[in-house]
Amino acid sequence: MSGRRVGFCLSDKKRRRMNLDAFAVFCEGHGVEVVEIDLTQPLAHQGPFDIIVHKLSDVIVDAEHDSQSQQVLANFQSYVSAHPSTVLLDPLPAMKQLLDRFASYHIMSELHKTLRDWDICSPLYLVIHSAGDLPSIQQALMTQGISFPLICKTRVAHGSLSHEMSLIFSAGGLADIRPPCVLQSFVNHGAVLHKVFVVGDRHFCVERPSLKNFPSGPCDRKTIFFNSHQVSKPESNSDLTALDEQMPCLPPPSSEAVAALVRELRVQLGMALFGVDVIVSIHTHTLTVIDINIFPGYEGVPQFFSSLLSHIKSVLDKQASDSPESTQTTGGPSAAPTGL
Ligand SMILES: Nc1ncnc2c1ncn2[C@@H]1O[C@H](COP(=O)(O)OP(=O)(O)OP(=O)(O)O)[C@@H](O)[C@H]1O
Numbered sequence: 001m002s003g004r005r006v007g008f009c010l011s012d013k014k015r016r017r018m019n020l021d022a023f024a025v026f027c028e029g030h031g032v033e034v035v036e037i038d039l040t041q042p043l044a045h046q047g048p049f050d051i052i053v054h055k056l057s058d059v060i061v062d063a064e065h066d067s068q069s070q071q072v073l074a075n076f077q078s079y080v081s082a083h084p085s086t087v088l089l090d091p092l093p094a095m096k097q098l099l100d101r102f103a104s105y106h107i108m109s110e111l112h113k114t115l116r117d118w119d120i121c122s123p124l125y126l127v128i129h130s131a132g133d134l135p136s137i138q139q140a141l142m143t144q145g146i147s148f149p150l151i152c153k154t155r156v157a158h159g160s161l162s163h164e165m166s167l168i169f170s171a172g173g174l175a176d177i178r179p180p181c182v183l184q185s186f187v188n189h190g191a192v193l194h195k196v197f198v199v200g201d202r203h204f205c206v207e208r209p210s211l212k213n214f215p216s217g218p219c220d221r222k223t224i225f226f227n228s229h230q231v232s233k234p235e236s237n238s239d240l241t242a243l244d245e246q247m248p249c250l251p252p253p254s255s256e257a258v259a260a261l262v263r264e265l266r267v268q269l270g271m272a273l274f275g276v277d278v279i280v281s282i283h284t285h286t287l288t289v290i291d292i293n294i295f296p297g298y299e300g301v302p303q304f305f306s307s308l309l310s311h312i313k314s315v316l317d318k319q320a321s322d323s324p325e326s327t328q329t330t331g332g333p334s335a336a337p338t339g340l
């Protein structure tokens with residue numbers, strides 16, 4: 001597959017984390033040119049691109065208050081509008097919905113309706129738009145049957161501030177929330193998180209440390225503030241992740257249920273590169289979706305490079321078969337062997 005150019009727009013952190021240089025070498029051997037896009041320069045001078053793979057979440061979040069980010073985003077969007085044949089991985093509207101926990105948690109809350117055959121749910125949650133009076137928040141929690149402990153997360157779902165969260169154990173702890181935020185019911189799950197990393201039509205499950213169990217119901221305990229990156233990275237190990245009491249190992253989520261969940265989310269989100277965080281309730285053994293991430297780190301997925309290239313090639317093959325030229329010739333282009 002010659003002459004295919006794939007542009008990448010990644011933050012410095014993401015480029016290092018993904019090792020884009022190594023991926024470019026990997027793709028060269030398969031006839032795909034990987035080009036890093038400089039967002040500070042006109043994209044038209046750097047193209048053309050068959051596909052652009054990006055993680056513009058930081059730029060989109062910063063564009064809310066920063067004029068330079070607004071300009072970068074505007075330049076990117078104008079290039080994409082002027083080049084409709086360039087495929088975005090993933091589309092900006094799809095990405096934007098996952099940047100907002102108010103939106104992504106609504107998607108999660110609807111999953112049980114479309115996945116009726118599977119014991120899949122997401123925790124009850126309350127959206128807090130602004131700092132209202134605490135009694136009305138407490139009343140809303142009671143009305144919706146959302147019990148303590150609660151986990152409080154910022155509305156913005158990506159970027160450094162988005163991982164600062166808190167565990168709230170009683171009504172008094174509600175004074176510690178900083179709206180806009182969500183208050184999500186805390187589900188005891190035995191300190192094991194299942195990260196489901198999705199790359200196109202493939203997905204991979206990776207076990208990670210997670211928050212330990214806490215006594216159900218309100219208790220007189222101070223709010224615990226933490227950063228999620230201290231809790232669920234492979235190396236995470238703290239008082240927050242060490243179980244206070246021994247408990248029987250939980251069965252992992254069924255692979256069929258995870259596959260059904262990924263299929264549903266792929267359709268609903270219209271995305272190819274995302275991560276789903278899943279826990280298993282120690283009480284009900286229900287597969288519980290607690291988070292969805294844009295273009296995650298895929299740490300613990302050695303098949304990431306080959307899966308990403310395989311998806312890129314499937315997109316390019318579809319582009320070739322959909323292109324007007326392909327209908328003018330008999331039989332269309334011979335689909336280049338993906339070999340992956
Ligand atoms: N409702 C919940 N019940 C129990 N534990 C939870 C719940 N929500 C989150 N957690 C715990 O907190 C951790 C971080 O939560 P979450 O994934 O929502 O944060 P995040 O900042 O989006 O994380 P990341 O971006 O790294 O996926 C989870 O890995 C899990 O250990």
Ligand SMILES: O=P(O)(O)O[C@H]1[C@H](O)[C@H](O)[C@H](OP(=O)(O)O)[C@@H](OP(=O)(O)O)[C@@H]1O
Binds near residue numbers: 058157159160275293
């Ligand atoms: O845009 P951010 O930095 O919030 O993206 C995060 C993402 O939210 C997840 O925290 C990723 O962790 P995993 O889900 O464990 O992959 C982070 O990946 P990392 O490899 O950089 O820790 C993203 O940065």
Ligand SMILES: [Mg+2]
Binds near residue numbers: 277291292293
């Ligand atoms: Mg998460």
